[in-house]
Every structure is written in structure tokens, then in C-alpha cells.
Amino acid sequence: MVRRARVSGRAVIGAALLGLAVGTLAPASAVDARAAAATRLYVVTFDDAGTASDGGPADVARHRRALRREQDEALAGVGAGVPTYRWTTALSGVAVDLTASQAAELQARPEVTQVEANTVRPLAARPRATPGAVVPGGQGGRGVVVGVVDSGVWPESPLFAAAPGTGRRTGGFRAACVPGEGWDADTCNAKLVGARWFVEGFGRDRLSAAEALSARDVRGHGTQVASIAVGNAGVSTGVAGLPGRYAGAAPDARLAVYKACWTAPDPADDGCATADLVTAIDQAVGDGVDVLNLSVRGAPETGGVERALLGAAEAGVVVVAAAGNDASAYAAPSEPWVTTVGALAGTGGAGSVALPDGLRLRGAMTVRREVRGPVVLGADVPAPGWTEDQARACEPGSLDAARTADAIVLCERGDNGRLEKSAAVARADGVGMILVNVARGTVAHDLHAVPTVHLGREAGRTIARWAADHxxxxxxxxxxxxxxxxxxxxxxxxxxxxxxxxxxxxxxxPATGILAATPPRAVGGGRWSTLDGTSAAAARTAGDAAVLLARHDWPADAVRSVLATSAAPVRGGALRTGSGRSRVDEALRTRLALVTGPGDYRDWLQGDRSDLNTPSVLIRGERTSATRTVTNLGSRARYWSVRVSGFERHDVRVTPVALRLDPGETAELTVTVGRGPLAGGIDDGAVTWRSPAGVRTRIPVVIAR
Structure with missing residues (x-):
């Protein structure tokens, strides 16, 4: 595609200042005129919904023609050019180059919902995705297609090889394997059923030299997410000290990848352009995926990406997204049609440094293999030409192999990557590493080149003093x-x-130390890594959704409800934990769900803020009650009793206190909040329905006064 060069207002002003510096004075009016004429890419969303929830092919074709006509008329009305992208499936919209004045004119048109500048969102991984390890494990997902919008995939991984467990091809999915650099049209198979890539929003001229213009993953994040969600079962890790066999959450599900996230020369500029994200979501919905995973930083307000996800939900897709890894920002997406997943820590393996006197210093350890040897402080064994500070940090090549052979090397955190430190120890013939924090901070579960225990600051000081004396x-x-x-x-x-x-x-x-596949050149040259962050949590949840869909013919919002209401409580408050820790085994037994009606999400988006039938309740201000409707998803009549728990500041009641529902029957419940002895502030608890078989359906309730 031939693209017009884009010149930002900042670039124009910078050029004018440069001209002034060399003695060429540009009149202010000329600078203003050029700035006004500068264009940038905008995401334009129209009021009309996309074709995703239309009836037959004739309805879709007619609706699509009408949407394109409306888009063209609006663009012509402001003098805009040909769109870079056009969307008619999950939503109606375009990505198009506009001047600031054209953008303002479009926003003023009654048929336009929103005009927003194309921006780049980072992936929802922790600062570094590192190779260690909780194996997700699982079975199921047969007949389900999981779409992953991310940085692509490494197709050579055995986790994505054709496997008999996936069963027959899913009739509702329209497969496409788009070729590109390092990717042929026949790269896809019975497991990896689709691959597409979208780069125009990010910009081809902004890519790193290592990037591939195809669905091939060079960063590793997309491969990690896909493997956690749907990686094949029974794949050997081939790494001593790791679990011998791997399985994703839904190993029998199929995978479709939509590469919309790219690497730049400066890693700080890596990310996913909103125009590419919307295009990927729109295409995934058109292709017919059953589950859609998105692990990028969310936005505080509903924009084009979130509206595209609404179209996906309306089309019957289970939409799962990462809540984000920034405690200074609220969890997003915050919209009700997305299952937004937060992180649990404490899931990685533990290890210890055992001293001869019986003292054990406990830390994080991934490779489950014991080693023994003398402790050598890295700072004491610099290689010729290297400084003590470089050896203290165990920088690559800084250690003297003559003094570290068969020893356990103590390396301090900082200055270089944690994996580089263990690689330096391995290169110097060390048998193990003790990695110590020099400041307050967490310990990490990495897949190191040698067996490693990562200690906190105080334990690190203890072992350093002991090693100096012994x-x-x-x-x-x-x-x-x-x-x-x-x-x-x-x-x-x-x-x-x-x-x-x-x-x-x-x-x-769980979202720390999660074992995943990775492209060999992405992290340390190995085939395995760990992923920390809410992107790992979302990936697991997407796989769980596939397992549920394969077992039950439930609508997407019922799956969303059951995933949440079957969770186990976790300490920390509902605004930190939501419904609690996901339990897919309990979800498979659950038969009570909160289901939304057709158009309910869109009504809410357009301003109808009455009770939406979500699997949680948040009561603010002077409001004193909320209603929810539950449905029996089972094939026989069932009975449930109701219990309220957890509230400390308010008197909370639910009516009715018991239910008997026939298959498909619904009942309305009312949560009423009274003034308690400590009214005010944040108070939370839960409403729980329990069946005679012991299956609990639990929704969190937050009261914010």
C-alpha cells in the first residue's frame, strides 16, 4: 500500500526552528499554515453498529454497503482522502489521515461517535518477559478457535503443531494464512488455523531491523500468550529441572493469530497502534473466532478499540483482556462486555541456599535441580580487563573462569538483565548462581542458564557476609x-x-513465573521462557473460556458470567481481586448465570445507566439497591439458597433468599443496602448462591459512599 507521508505539527515547528538557527527566517504565518495543513492518522467511529450481529449474507452485504456509503459521505464532506483502514464488522469506522480541522469537523457530524488520534499502546507484560515456571496444564477446547491479538506467533513451536485432539475443522471459522516475511501461505495447519498482520497504524518506517512484516513473532509476547492459552498437551520441555511435559489451558483448541503489535528500534517505542488493534479485532470477528484475547494496556475511556470489542461481544465472541500492570491506573478495559483479568502472585517455585551450619535462606527458584559448591562473590573474580563493579553485576564476559569454575557465583541485581547474569556465570563454568537484590524489591522467577536462587536484600546481605568469612x-x-x-x-x-x-x-x-514458549532469538536463545503480568493471566482465562465453550453450548455472556461467579475468594478486597481466583473446574459445574439481553451493552454505552445484568454489583452515592437476574443453564430443575457475607459497614440484604428454577427459567434478585453503624468509605462483600450439590455462584458487591 502506498501511504502519504505524514508530517506532525511538532515536526513542522522543529523544522522552522532549525531554519531560524541557520539564518533562514520563516514567517510565523507560513509556519502556522504548514502546521494547520499537517495530517496524522485518526480513528473515526460511527454511530451505527457493524454487521457482526446481522442475519444472513444478504443482510450483511446490504448493511455493509450502507455503512461504506455513510463513511464515504462523511469523509467527502470534510475533504478527507482514502482511508488507511475501513471497518464494517465489529463496528463502523475508518482509520484515515486528517488535519486537526478536518478531525474537528468530522467529530461535529451527527453520525460520528468519536474521532481520536491513533496512538500506540504497550503490551500488558511486566517490564521484561523473562525465561521459569508454573506449567498451566489443562485439557479441552476441542472445536473452539481462540483469536490472539498480539505480536504474532513462532509457528515452529511444537505447541502449535497439528495435533489429533483438535478434531474436525470448525465450520464457522473462515481461515486465512496471509504470507509475509518468513511466513508462507502454507505455514498454517490444523492447529494454527489463521494468521494475519496489520502494521499501517504503527508505521512500516518505525519498525526495528529485526521485525518481520508477517505474522511471525520476533518479540516473544504473542507466542507466550498463545502457548499459555492453547498450547498443545504432552510437549516435552527438554530442560532439566522443569516439568517434563507442557500443556496450555485449552490444548485441544485451535489458534488464529492477528499481529497488531510491533517492535521499534527503541524498545520503549514498542507497542500496538489503536488503528491496527481495531482492524485486527474487526477481522477476527469477521473470521468467526469464538474467544478473543487482548493483552495490551487499556484506556481510561471507551474508544475505538473498546467499541470494536463491543461488536465482538455482540457477535457472540468471549472477549478477554488483561487488566494492566500499572498500579497508578485503574483496571481497564472497564467496559462490561470484557472479562478483565488481574494478576495473582505467589505462584512461582521456591528454593533455598542451605549453609553448613543449618541456616536456610529462602528465595525464588525455577529450575528444580540441586547443585552444590563454594560461593564466590562476583566482585572478587573480575576477568582481566574488567572492573569489580562489572563483575559484581556479572556482566557478560566479566567473570574469570579460572576462579569461578565449579563454583556458585553471587551476582548483584542491577546494571544488566537477570538472564545475562546467569549466562555470564555459565560461560565462566560456574555451576549455579545466587542473585541478590541490593534494594527493596521483589524476587523473580526466571529460567536461568544455571540453577539459581534469587534472594531479597536482607538474605542477600547475609549470604554475602557469610561467603566472605567462609x-x-x-x-x-x-x-x-x-x-x-x-x-x-x-x-x-x-x-x-x-x-x-x-x-x-x-x-x-496466577501471573508470575508462568512457563511459556518463546521464539529462540527472543529471550536467551531457548525455546521456553516465563511470562509475568496480567497478559499471562488473560491468556489463561482465554483458554479456560475455550474449555467452557467446548463443553457447553452457552452464549458468550453466560461464559463470562460463569468464569467470574465460580471464582474462589482471595484476600484483598473486591476492587483488587474482583470475584476472586479463577477455577475452571468449578466453572464447568456451575449452572446459574447472569445473562445480558440483546442490545443491553449498547444501551448502557448510549447512556442508559440502569441496572446492567453483570456478575458484580457496585453501588455508589445515595443509591440503596441493585437488581440482578439469574438463569438456570442446566437441563433440570435446581434449587439454590442465598447468603450474604463480608460487609462490615453496612447492612446488606438479598431477596428472595432461596430459588427454584426450571431449565432456562430466570428469577430477579434485589440487593438492598441499609445504613450500618459505620456508614461511609468502601465496603465490600459477596452474594453467594449455593446448590445442594455444593456448587457456589458468587458475585462481589462493592459499596462506595
Whole structure:
């Protein structure tokens, strides 16, 4: 595609200042005129919904023609050119180059909902996706297609090889395998059924030299997410000290990848342009995916990306997204049609440094293999030509192999990557590494080149003092039987907004030290890595959704409800934990759901703020009640009793207190909040329905006064 060059107003002003510096004075009026004529890419969303929820092909074709006609008339009315992208499936809209005045004119038109500048959103991974490891494990998902909008995939991984468990091709999915650099039209198979890529919003001229103009993943994040969600079962890890076999959450599901996230020369500029994201979502809905995973930073307000996700939900797609890893921002997407997933920490493996006197220093350890040897301080063994500070940080090549061979090297955190440190130890013939924090901070579950225990600051100081006093004594690095610490929501996982409309995140999922596949050149040259962050949590949830869809013929909003209401409570408050920790086994047994009606999400978006039938309740201000409707999804009549728990500041009641529902029957419940002895502030608890079989359906309730 031939693109017009875009010149930003900032670039024009910069050129004018440069001209002034060399003695060429540009009149202010000329600068203003050029700035006014400068264009940039905008995402334009129209009021009309897309064709995703239309009837037969004739209805879709007629509706699509009408949408294109409306788009063309609006663009012609402001003198805009040919769109870069055009959307008619998940939503009606375009990505188009506009001047600021054209954008303002379009926004003023009655048929236009929103005009927003194309921006780049970062992926929802922790600052570094690192190779360690909780194996997701699982089975199921047969006949379901999971779409992953991310940085692509490494198709050579055995986790994405054709496997018999996927069964027959899904009739409702329109497969396409778009060729590109390092990717042929026949790269796809019975497991990896679709691959597309979208780059015009990010810009081809902004790509790193290592990037591939295809669905091939060079960063690793998309491969990690896809493997956690749907990686094949029974794949050997081939790494000593790791679990021998791997399986994604839904290993029998099929995978369709939509590459909309790219690498730039400066990693700080990596990310996913909103125009590319909307295009990927629109295409995935048109292709017919059953589940859609999006692991990028959300926005505080509903924009084109979120409206495209609405179209996906209306088309019957289960939409799953990462809540974000920035504690200073609220969990997003905050919209009710998205299952927004937060993180749980404390899931990685533990290990210890055992001293001869019986003292054990406990930390994080991924490779479950014991090693023994003397401890050598990296700062004491710099290689010729290297400084003590470089050796202290175990920079590549900084260690003297003559003094580190068969030893356990103590390396301090900082200055270079954690994986580079263990690689330096391995290169210097060390048998293990003790990685120590020099400041307060967390310990990480990495897949290191040698067995490693990562210690906190105080434990690090202890072992450093001991090693200095005992240069010839051996220590032992060994895995512990239990995990490192209790399950908890880490401080970096985004929390819900008490002034919002719904409880977010919807649920929380283990998100530290999650073993995943990676392109060999992405992280340390290996085939395995770990992923930390809410992107790992969302990936697991997308796989769980596929398992549910494969087992039950439920609508998307019922799956969304059951995923949340079957979760187990976690300490920390509903605005941090949502419904709690996801439990797909319990979700498979659940038969009570909160289902939305046709058009309910769109009515809410357009200003109808009455009770929306979501699997959570948030009551603010002077409001004193909320209603929810539950439906029996089972094939026989069932009975449930109701219980209210957890509230400390308010008297909360639910009516009725018991239900008996025939198959498909619904009942309305009312949650009423009275003034308690400590009214005010944030108060939360839960309403739980329990069946005679012991299956609990639980929704969180937050009261914000």
C-alpha cells in the first residue's frame, strides 16, 4: 500500500526552528499554515453498529454497503482522502489521515461517535518477559478457535503443531494464512488455523531491523500468550529441572493469530497502534473466532478499540483482556462486555541456599535441580580487563573462569538483565548462581542458564557476609517443596475504580513465573521462557473460556458470567481481586448465570445507566439497591439458597433468599443496602448462591459512599 507521508505539527515547528538557527527566517504565518495543513492518522467511529450481529449474507452485504456509503459521505464532506483502514464488522469506522480541522469537523457530524488520534499502546507484560515456571496444564477446547491479538506467533513451536485432539475443522471459522516475511501461505495447519498482520497504524518506517512484516513473532509476547492459552498437551520441555511435559489451558483448541503489535528500534517505542488493534479485532470477528484475547494496556475511556470489542461481544465472541500492570491506573478495559483479568502472585517455585551450619535462606527458584559448591562473590573474580563493579553485576564476559569454575557465583541485581547474569556465570563454568537484590524489591522467577536462587536484600546481605568469612565452604542450592509465599494480588496489578460502574477486574489468575514458549532469538536463545503480568493471566482465562465453550453450548455472556461467579475468594478486597481466583473446574459445574439481553451493552454505552445484568454489583452515592437476574443453564430443575457475607459497614440484604428454577427459567434478585453503624468509605462483600450439590455462584458487591 502506498501511504502519504505524514508530517506532525511538532515536526513542522522543529523544522522552522532549525531554519531560524541557520539564518533562514520563516514567517510565523507560513509556519502556522504548514502546521494547520499537517495530517496524522485518526480513528473515526460511527454511530451505527457493524454487521457482526446481522442475519444472513444478504443482510450483511446490504448493511455493509450502507455503512461504506455513510463513511464515504462523511469523509467527502470534510475533504478527507482514502482511508488507511475501513471497518464494517465489529463496528463502523475508518482509520484515515486528517488535519486537526478536518478531525474537528468530522467529530461535529451527527453520525460520528468519536474521532481520536491513533496512538500506540504497550503490551500488558511486566517490564521484561523473562525465561521459569508454573506449567498451566489443562485439557479441552476441542472445536473452539481462540483469536490472539498480539505480536504474532513462532509457528515452529511444537505447541502449535497439528495435533489429533483438535478434531474436525470448525465450520464457522473462515481461515486465512496471509504470507509475509518468513511466513508462507502454507505455514498454517490444523492447529494454527489463521494468521494475519496489520502494521499501517504503527508505521512500516518505525519498525526495528529485526521485525518481520508477517505474522511471525520476533518479540516473544504473542507466542507466550498463545502457548499459555492453547498450547498443545504432552510437549516435552527438554530442560532439566522443569516439568517434563507442557500443556496450555485449552490444548485441544485451535489458534488464529492477528499481529497488531510491533517492535521499534527503541524498545520503549514498542507497542500496538489503536488503528491496527481495531482492524485486527474487526477481522477476527469477521473470521468467526469464538474467544478473543487482548493483552495490551487499556484506556481510561471507551474508544475505538473498546467499541470494536463491543461488536465482538455482540457477535457472540468471549472477549478477554488483561487488566494492566500499572498500579497508578485503574483496571481497564472497564467496559462490561470484557472479562478483565488481574494478576495473582505467589505462584512461582521456591528454593533455598542451605549453609553448613543449618541456616536456610529462602528465595525464588525455577529450575528444580540441586547443585552444590563454594560461593564466590562476583566482585572478587573480575576477568582481566574488567572492573569489580562489572563483575559484581556479572556482566557478560566479566567473570574469570579460572576462579569461578565449579563454583556458585553471587551476582548483584542491577546494571544488566537477570538472564545475562546467569549466562555470564555459565560461560565462566560456574555451576549455579545466587542473585541478590541490593534494594527493596521483589524476587523473580526466571529460567536461568544455571540453577539459581534469587534472594531479597536482607538474605542477600547475609549470604554475602557469610561467603566472605567462609571462602572454602560449600553451600547447596535446592528447590523447596512449597511455592514462594501465599497467593496474593501483587502491588503492580491494576485495581478497580470505586467511582466506576462495575467491579473490575472481573477475576484474578496466577501471573508470575508462568512457563511459556518463546521464539529462540527472543529471550536467551531457548525455546521456553516465563511470562509475568496480567497478559499471562488473560491468556489463561482465554483458554479456560475455550474449555467452557467446548463443553457447553452457552452464549458468550453466560461464559463470562460463569468464569467470574465460580471464582474462589482471595484476600484483598473486591476492587483488587474482583470475584476472586479463577477455577475452571468449578466453572464447568456451575449452572446459574447472569445473562445480558440483546442490545443491553449498547444501551448502557448510549447512556442508559440502569441496572446492567453483570456478575458484580457496585453501588455508589445515595443509591440503596441493585437488581440482578439469574438463569438456570442446566437441563433440570435446581434449587439454590442465598447468603450474604463480608460487609462490615453496612447492612446488606438479598431477596428472595432461596430459588427454584426450571431449565432456562430466570428469577430477579434485589440487593438492598441499609445504613450500618459505620456508614461511609468502601465496603465490600459477596452474594453467594449455593446448590445442594455444593456448587457456589458468587458475585462481589462493592459499596462506595
Amino acid at each position: 571462602p572454602d565452604a560449600d553451600v547447596r542450592l535446592s528447590p523447596a517443596a512449597s511455592r514462594l509465599g501465599p497467593l496474593r494480588v501483587p502491588g503492580w496489578s491494576a485495581v478497580g475504580d470505586p467511582a466506576g460502574s462495575f467491579v473490575k477486574p472481573d477475576l484474578v489468575v
